[in-house]
Amino acid sequence: MARIPLDYNLRSLFVRRSSTLLTLVGIGATVAVLAGVLSLQRGFAKLFESGGRTDVAVFLRPGATNEGDSLFRRGQADYLIKGLPEIACSDSGRPLASSEYYLALRLRKLDGGETNVPIRGVQPMSFEVHRDVFELLEGRLPVAGSDEVVVGRSLTTRIQGAGLGQVLTLNTTPFRVVGVFTSSGPFASEVWGDSERIADALERPFLNRVVARLVPGTDMAALAARLEDDKIAPVKALTERQYLTGQTEVLSGVLLALGSFLAVVMGTAAVFTGTNTMLSAISARSHEIGILLAIGFRPWPVFFAFMLEAALLGLLGGLFGVALVLPLDGIKTGTTNFQTFTEVAFAFQVTPDVLGTAIFFALVLGLLGGAWPAWRASRMRPVEALRLS
Amino acid sequence: MPWSLLPRHLLARPVRSLLTLGSLAIAVFLVCFLRGVVVALGAGVEAASDQRLVVQSAVSLFVNLPRSYQPKIKAVPGVRQVCKLQWFGGYYRDPSNFFAQFAVDELLLFDAYPELVLLDGDKTAFWGQKTACLIGRDLARDFGWKVGDTVPLVGGIFSRSGQNVWNFEVAGIYESRTANFDSRTMFFHYDYLADSLESGAATGPEGVGVYILKTERGSDPTRIMAAVDALFENGPQRVQTTTESEFQKQFVTMLGSIPTLLSAIGGGVLFAILLAALNTMLMAARERTRTLGILKALGFSDRSAFGLLLGESLVLCGLGGALGLLLFMALAPGFNQVLSQFNFPALVVGPQTFALALGIALSVGLIAGLAPAIRAARLEAIEALNAER
Numbered sequence: 001m002a003r004i005p006l007d008y009n010l011r012s013l014f015v016r017r018s019s020t021l022l023t024l025v026g027i028g029a030t031v032a033v034l035a036g037v038l039s040l041q042r043g044f045a046k047l048f049e050s051g052g053r054t055d056v057a058v059f060l061r062p063g064a065t066n067e068g069d070s071l072f073r074r075g076q077a078d079y080l081i082k083g084l085p086e087i088a089c090s091d092s093g094r095p096l097a098s099s100e101y102y103l104a105l106r107l108r109k110l111d112g113g114e115t116n117v118p119i120r121g122v123q124p125m126s127f128e129v130h131r132d133v134f135e136l137l138e139g140r141l142p143v144a145g146s147d148e149v150v151v152g153r154s155l156t157t158r159i160q161g162a163g164l165g166q167v168l169t170l171n172t173t174p175f176r177v178v179g180v181f182t183s184s185g186p187f188a189s190e191v192w193g194d195s196e197r198i199a200d201a202l203e204r205p206f207l208n209r210v211v212a213r214l215v216p217g218t219d220m221a222a223l224a225a226r227l228e229d230d231k232i233a234p235v236k237a238l239t240e241r242q243y244l245t246g247q248t249e250v251l252s253g254v255l256l257a258l259g260s261f262l263a264v265v266m267g268t269a270a271v272f273t274g275t276n277t278m279l280s281a282i283s284a285r286s287h288e289i290g291i292l293l294a295i296g297f298r299p300w301p302v303f304f305a306f307m308l309e310a311a312l313l314g315l316l317g318g319l320f321g322v323a324l325v326l327p328l329d330g331i332k333t334g335t336t337n338f339q340t341f342t343e344v345a346f347a348f349q350v351t352p353d354v355l356g357t358a359i360f361f362a363l364v365l366g367l368l369g370g371a372w373p374a375w376r377a378s379r380m381r382p383v384e385a386l387r388l389s
Numbered sequence: 390m391p392w393s394l395l396p397r398h399l400l401a402r403p404v405r406s407l408l409t410l411g412s413l414a415i416a417v418f419l420v421c422f423l424r425g426v427v428v429a430l431g432a433g434v435e436a437a438s439d440q441r442l443v444v445q446s447a448v449s450l451f452v453n454l455p456r457s458y459q460p461k462i463k464a465v466p467g468v469r470q471v472c473k474l475q476w477f478g479g480y481y482r483d484p485s486n487f488f489a490q491f492a493v494d495e496l497l498l499f500d501a502y503p504e505l506v507l508l509d510g511d512k513t514a515f516w517g518q519k520t521a522c523l524i525g526r527d528l529a530r531d532f533g534w535k536v537g538d539t540v541p542l543v544g545g546i547f548s549r550s551g552q553n554v555w556n557f558e559v560a561g562i563y564e565s566r567t568a569n570f571d572s573r574t575m576f577f578h579y580d581y582l583a584d585s586l587e588s589g590a591a592t593g594p595e596g597v598g599v600y601i602l603k604t605e606r607g608s609d610p611t612r613i614m615a616a617v618d619a620l621f622e623n624g625p626q627r628v629q630t631t632t633e634s635e636f637q638k639q640f641v642t643m644l645g646s647i648p649t650l651l652s653a654i655g656g657g658v659l660f661a662i663l664l665a666a667l668n669t670m671l672m673a674a675r676e677r678t679r680t681l682g683i684l685k686a687l688g689f690s691d692r693s694a695f696g697l698l699l700g701e702s703l704v705l706c707g708l709g710g711a712l713g714l715l716l717f718m719a720l721a722p723g724f725n726q727v728l729s730q731f732n733f734p735a736l737v738v739g740p741q742t743f744a745l746a747l748g749i750a751l752s753v754g755l756i757a758g759l760a761p762a763i764r765a766a767r768l769e770a771i772e773a774l775n776a777e778r
Contacts, residue, residue: 022668029661065484171448172624272412273665280672336643
């Protein structure tokens with residue numbers, strides 16, 4: 001079976017360049033929307049997955065789904081930290097665990113308006129527990145028991161009073177900013193300070209969660225089951241990774257659902273236009289098809305030739321759409337995670353798998369749009385095709 | 390002018406016309422949907438009452454105000470009524486069955502929110518029993534609860550000793566007549582919560598989340614807000630009094646760039662579909678060259694030729710738009726049912742939706758039809774008849 005040279009299809013696309021271009025841009029826009037939403041979802045997921053460790057445990061009050069809802073009395077937290085053999089110890093023999101205070105604070109932005117900024121009351125040991133994701137960039141750590149805080153780097157340029165050496169007022173108490181830190185995990189845009197001083201300033205005398213490093217090889221599921229059934233003080237225990245995944249489930253799911261919904265709906269429209277373009281390409285070339293068939297090309301090579309053309313159209317459209325999305329990479333955007341009511345800033349992540357998905361999607365759009373017209377072209381009878389026009 | 394040619398032209402290539410119609414319908418559907426989401430997000434702000442003010446902590450959304458504030462606020466001139474509103478944050482069986490619950494001053498609720506209308510049950514039954522609650526119509530529908538049922542909720546923020554289950558008796562089912570309050574909320578006695586905390590039967594933050602103020606008719610809200618804020622300027626908890634619409638707006642602001650992104654997606658969709666429609670109309674115009682040549686040779690004016698092509702585009706796009714609108718209206722109730730389970734406000738289908746859909750469809754029709762129509766008007770009969778096609 002003789003094949004129809006690829007050159008024929010390339011030239012055809014070029015001859016009908018205005019129509020080809022319009023289709024390309026149409027498929028490109030569809031692919032760009034899909035890739036845009038996907039890269040947003042990737043950026044959001046990346047923000048949280050990097051911080052989750054499996055050897056760090058998070059303890060919450062039973063029934064609580066996040067640290068904001070959870071609540072511990074100081075005695076309860078100390079009982080937990082001192083009484084668990086699964087908690088690893090530091091070189092000096094003290095448990096690698098700390099209780100944390102957490103609240104979404106209402107702070108003023110530099111460009112006006114308010115936003116919710118998480119404040120985390122910590123203990124000296126907290127810096128040890130979170131040592132892999134916490135890095136001090138400037139200044140020093142807050143002295144325990146003092147009215148001092150360190151802030152995440154992104155806050156220094158966005159929040160009033162959050163610059164190094166400036167003063168943040170919590171309720172009515174002023175706290176001095178003595179350091180700036182960066183974090184690869186979810187702490188990146190938080191304020192950290194002494195937990196007791198912060199609890200006093202905010203007039204909320206309790207703690208929100210306990211975090212601890214576990215002895216290597218600890219069976220988390222067994223530990224969680226045991227603590228849940230504790231008669232004196234039942235506690236909900238989970239790994240940091242499980243905790244963070246749970247915190248982002250809803251928003252991540254919404255983004256993925258939105259992306260899929262848009263992709264399906266817009267994809268249908270793109271298939272319609274793709275079919276239209278291929279149909280008109282074929283009807284304008286009935287004469288040529290007639291000649292091809294008359295000089296002995298079999299229907300199958302004709303079908304393949306047109307499918308190839310359609311695939312090419314989809315591929316080019318996909319490349320165009322990807323080109324549209326690439327500049328978005330790294331652009332920061334922000335929304336609120338309504339599970340924790342805190343602002344999350346994240347960047348579009350145009351990763352290779354997003355690009356791959358987008359181009360594959362474009363290819364499928366092209367093939368779907370080309371299938372019926374190509375089949376029709378291959379089924380033409382040479383005499384009729386020649387007679388047309 | 391042979392207007393009968395118009396439908397014939399549309400039917401000459403039924404597949405192409407249908408595909409164009411389909412892609413337009415999808416575009417209009419999608420734009421209506423995205424617009425509906427953006428409008429719904431702001432609906433609470435639009436429908437807010439100007440008779441109501443909200444007093445909240447100036448420190449954080451999650452910090453409660455002391456109960457002692459209530460009489461002090463009530464004494465401010467111009468304040469008619471002060472009602473407690475405390476977020477409960479419980480869930481039914483599983484955290485995914487989330488809905489809003491508020492502990493309120495049961496006797497003041499209907500005064501504070503006259504838009505709540507009872508569909509079933511009665512107020513005195515609600516007032517008479519401490520564990521009684523009111524549930525929204527949508528809750529009754531989704532969970533199958535009736536008046537007289539006991540609803541067990543797991544405390545998210547307020548933990549009840551024992552199994553951490555709070556039981557509420559359904560005393561009435563309400564419906565909200567405005568968009569600022571949904572019909573998926575539960576209200577119960579503030580005293581049930583407060584007494585449980587006081588007696589030690591439950592643990593959790595004490596105090597009141599927000600106070601809802603009803604102002605006297607003709608009073609100056611700005612002055613009242615300033616007077617209330619000044620009362621607690623030096624603690625123990627600073628407050629921030631806002632209008633109800635400002636209060637609602639803070640939640641919309643929290644969405645960050647999400648509404649902008651949705652609008653951008655809508656813009657991308659429109660652009661892609663405009664190109665597709667333009668493509669179709671250019672193809673159509675090319676095929677009409679001969680017909681137009683004949684018409685002109687018969688003496689029909691340039692203007693008629695212009696009208697014929699523009700009309701074709703307008704009819705095609707108008708029909709597509711109408712179809713998209715019908716599709717959206719047919720699917721909106723289904724979407725709302727799904728969205729309401731995520732506590733998302735209902736999509737708005739109103740006169741604006743009609744205007745938007747038809748506006749888009751006809752604009753696309755106009756823009757896509759213009760270039761081919763101008764070409765048709767300028768066509769010389771002799772050239773057109775000579776044209777090879």
